[in-house]
Amino acid sequence: MSIAANFLRGLGYRVELLIATLLRLGSIVERRVLIANQMVSLGLHMTHVVLFVGLFMGMIVSLQTGIELARIGQQDQIGLIVAISMAREMGPFITATILAATSGSSIAAELGTMSVSDELAALEVMSIDKFKLLVLPRVVSLAVMCPLLTILCDTIGIVGGGLVASTQLNVGWQLYSETAIDALRPVNGWFSLPFDIYSGLLKSFIFGIIISVISCSEGLRARGGALGVGMATRSAVRDSIIYVIIANYMISQMLYEL
Numbered sequence: 255m256s257i258a259a260n261f262l263r264g265l266g267y268r269v270e271l272l273i274a275t276l277l278r279l280g281s282i283v284e285r286r287v288l289i290a291n292q293m294v295s296l297g298l299h300m301t302h303v304v305l306f307v308g309l310f311m312g313m314i315v316s317l318q319t320g321i322e323l324a325r326i327g328q329q330d331q332i333g334l335i336v337a338i339s340m341a342r343e344m345g346p347f348i349t350a351t352i353l354a355a356t357s358g359s360s361i362a363a364e365l366g367t368m369s370v371s372d373e374l375a376a377l378e379v380m381s382i383d384k385f386k387l388l389v390l391p392r393v394v395s396l397a398v399m400c401p402l403l404t405i406l407c408d409t410i411g412i413v414g415g416g417l418v419a420s421t422q423l424n425v426g427w428q429l430y431s432e433t434a435i436d437a438l439r440p441v442n443g444w445f446s447l448p449f450d451i452y453s454g455l456l457k458s459f460i461f462g463i464i465i466s467v468i469s470c471s472e473g474l475r476a477r478g479g480a481l482g483v484g485m486a487t488r489s490a491v492r493d494s495i496i497y498v499i500i501a502n503y504m505i506s507q508m509l510y511e512l
Contacts, residue, residue: 264475264493271470279390281386285386285387288387291391292391292396296361296395297402297403300352304406307348307352308340311348312336312340312410316336317418320332320423324423332415332419332423333419333425333430333431336412336415336416336419338437341408341438341448345454346457347498347502350462350464350465350498352403353396353461354494358468358490359487364473367483369476370478388470393463396466400461401459404455415430416430460501472487
């Protein structure tokens with residue numbers, strides 16, 4: 255019973271935090287410097303990790319699918335499979351997982367330290383809105399950076415798949431690139447973007463909001479000194495990944511039923 259009650263309290267606090275942040279979106283211009291700083295620290299500094307992981311994920315997808323396709327003489331379709339896989343699922347999910355483990359844990363630890371050291375209480379005493387100062391910049395920065403990093407992950411993953419296809423699977427680079435481009439060519443898509451790209455970007459945008467809201471909520475609720483900060487950080491990463499997986503399924507179902 256206590257587990258269910260704690261879950262519902264945590265969920266309610268996260269929803270409340272999200273609503274409070276949305277109500278303060280008018281302060282984005284006012285907090286533009288903080289948002290820019292958070293975009294650099296939470297997103298830009300993770301670029302090399304996203305590129306490295308995305309490269310090898312594209313290579314893995316290309317190798318695994320290429321081996322199976324070669325058995326039926328269809329290895330010329332490797333570019334199509336890698337491009338769609340990276341744009342639709344792998345890119346957004348890989349980027350979200352990396353940001354949850356790095357940026358999400360950083361947010362939870364930073365805000366958790368402020369909470370246990372009574373810095374948040376000091377902000378309230380000074381009548382400073384902690385949502386505008388601490389939460390809004392982090393939510394906006396991850397909501398913006400997650401799609402941008404997803405684009406990089408998609409691109410490098412497709413390139414990595416092409417390297418494997420051309421060097422190990424006897425698929426020419428020109429054939430691979432042509433099939434990959436054709437797979438992502440827009441066909442009456444929204445905003446003249448192919449379905450696989452805008453669906454992946456929509457997912458990554460929502461993933462960024464989920465990670466930032468959960469991480470901020472866990473950090474703000476941290477209690478009990480260093481142990482509480484550690485528990486908040488662990489919960490932020492764990493819950494972010496779980497919620498991202500659930501949201502991924504729900505968004506996919508919604509999009510493919512349109």
